[in-house]
Amino acid sequence: MISRANTVAFHGIDARPVEVQCSLVAGLPAFAIVGLPDKAVSEARERVRAAFAAMSIALPAKRITINLSPADMPKEGSHFDLPIALALLAGIGLIPPEAVADTLALGELSLDGQLMPVTGALPAAMAAASANHQLLCPKGSAAEAAWAGDALVIGAASLTEVVRHFTSEFPLTPARPGEVSQPAPLRDLRDIKGQEQAKRALEIAAAGRHHMLMTGPPGSGKSMLAARLPSILPLLTPAEALETSMIQSLCGLIDAGGISRSRPFREPHHTASVAAIVGGGRRAQPGEISLAHNGVLFMDELPEFSRVVLETLRQPLETGEVMIARANAHIRYPCRFMLVAAANPCKCGYLADAARACARAPGCGEDYLGRISGPMLDRFDLRIEIPPVAFKDLDLPAASEGSAEVAQRVAIAREIQADRYRDNAEITLNADAEGDVLEQAVALQAESRALLLQAAERFGLSARGYHRVLRVARTIADLAAEPQVQRPHLAEALNFRTGV
Numbered sequence: 001m002i003s004r005a006n007t008v009a010f011h012g013i014d015a016r017p018v019e020v021q022c023s024l025v026a027g028l029p030a031f032a033i034v035g036l037p038d039k040a041v042s043e044a045r046e047r048v049r050a051a052f053a054a055m056s057i058a059l060p061a062k063r064i065t066i067n068l069s070p071a072d073m074p075k076e077g078s079h080f081d082l083p084i085a086l087a088l089l090a091g092i093g094l095i096p097p098e099a100v101a102d103t104l105a106l107g108e109l110s111l112d113g114q115l116m117p118v119t120g121a122l123p124a125a126m127a128a129a130s131a132n133h134q135l136l137c138p139k140g141s142a143a144e145a146a147w148a149g150d151a152l153v154i155g156a157a158s159l160t161e162v163v164r165h166f167t168s169e170f171p172l173t174p175a176r177p178g179e180v181s182q183p184a185p186l187r188d189l190r191d192i193k194g195q196e197q198a199k200r201a202l203e204i205a206a207a208g209r210h211h212m213l214m215t216g217p218p219g220s221g222k223s224m225l226a227a228r229l230p231s232i233l234p235l236l237t238p239a240e241a242l243e244t245s246m247i248q249s250l251c252g253l254i255d256a257g258g259i260s261r262s263r264p265f266r267e268p269h270h271t272a273s274v275a276a277i278v279g280g281g282r283r284a285q286p287g288e289i290s291l292a293h294n295g296v297l298f299m300d301e302l303p304e305f306s307r308v309v310l311e312t313l314r315q316p317l318e319t320g321e322v323m324i325a326r327a328n329a330h331i332r333y334p335c336r337f338m339l340v341a342a343a344n345p346c347k348c349g350y351l352a353d354a355a356r357a358c359a360r361a362p363g364c365g366e367d368y369l370g371r372i373s374g375p376m377l378d379r380f381d382l383r384i385e386i387p388p389v390a391f392k393d394l395d396l397p398a399a400s401e402g403s404a405e406v407a408q409r410v411a412i413a414r415e416i417q418a419d420r421y422r423d424n425a426e427i428t429l430n431a432d433a434e435g436d437v438l439e440q441a442v443a444l445q446a447e448s449r450a451l452l453l454q455a456a457e458r459f460g461l462s463a464r465g466y467h468r469v470l471r472v473a474r475t476i477a478d479l480a481a482e483p484q485v486q487r488p489h490l491a492e493a494l495n496f497r498t499g500v
Contacts, residue, residue: 050111057094378462
């Protein structure tokens with residue numbers, strides 16, 4: 001007789017179904033796990049054996065074989081402990097096999113039979129809902145999994161509670177979603193004195209999700225501006241929050257089962273590796289660009305990042321997803337984010353200051369910013385120089401307009417864009433528009449088009465740069481609640497495009 005349990009193997013953010021088959025046959029006592037298990041899965045037999053002993057359950061003196069089907073799919077992670085234990089409990093008759101048939105389980109066992117929280121509970125709950133199964137998971141992961149909504153989630157603290165639940169001795173109550181995490185206090189744009197043009201660029205970038213590059217000497221406020229970007233971004237929609245949380249669930253970043261409506265803001269150090277930024281490593285984990293999905297990736301000191309890291313960003317910036325290729329698998333992660341970068345004009349940072357610049361000026365600036373390749377630079381919609389703040393401006397009172405006022409304009413502009421592209425599932429903001437959709441959204445008049453063509457010739461814009469100017473101009477018009485892109489909107493977009 002073969003007993004069965006259901007679980008999943010993670011392939012990116014997709015949770016693929018896995019059937020755990022347990023065979024008990026006469027022969028020399030043995031306990032084998034087959035089906036391409038990794039080290040953590042292979043060690044499950046020792047954890048299961050110890051957990052059974054802690055519950056005073058004796059394994060039968062038979063040959064126990066656990067098969068993880070499909071056998072050619074790699075199985076990784078400690079979450080296979082619980083489904084293996086369930087299949088074995090059903091095989092020895094301690095729980096009814098039919099009770100396990102409609103249950104998808106995942107969880108790590110401790111040696112005393114307690115169930116430890118695992119990563120990926122939310123994607124597993126989505127898979128359980130698709131298969132019309134209930135989800136059984138550790139109690140510490142239940143609140144997170146319950147956010148899936150369509151699946152019944154049962155959280156158990158120990159294997160003993162699982163046995164009592166399936167034997168109807170002490171049924172467990174369904175889990176409830178965790179609390180929506182309250183956003184941390186955000187820094188306000190009102191704190192920044194001067195830099196009005198930079199604030200305007202930040203508003204445009206937030207409204208249309210445009211990539212932005214800031215260059216300026218040290219202390220001019222580049223990092224301060226970027227740190228205040230979250231304060232003018234709208235909250236995640238429910239669909240965006242669920243998608244973002246699925247990625248965070250795989251990395252164990254969801255705290256106490258709570259889901260946040262705040263947009264991610266990731267700021268990796270410039271020493272980060274390709275695997276850390278793009279994703280990869282032994283288990284092909286998501287990188288910073290995927291953790292910034294639906295949010296912001298801030299790369300300070302952009303030229304200091306490895307050239308390989310910068311070049312690997314080019315494709316994800318265009319497609320909104322990244323493919324991590326391995327010999328036995330190709331794993332896809334979403335990564336539709338806004339890239340905000342900052343850079344000094346040269347190595348010392350004082351290229352424009354004749355009194356402080358090094359003797360190698362201006363060649364040092366060309367060498368330093370030359371670390372950013374032309375194709376990478378071409379992907380920034382907004383490029384702006386951040387001048388140093390005058391000392392007299394530091395004594396000025398705080399600005400009358402802060403993040404709340406700017407955030408309101410950004411929210412209205414995004415609502416306009418959502419209404420414009422409501423019939424196109426793949427486009428939500430101007431940064432995504434292309435082809436005929438972009439031309440219809442912009443609908444330039446003859447005078448404005450002539451200006452754009454003249455600027456394209458003079459500044460040598462690429463075809464990509466040409467269309468990105470149109471996208472930014474459309475966003476500027478949306479901020480002004482103008483249905484038509486006018487010449488001033490286009491001129492401002494060109495100014496930001498050719499500013500660096």
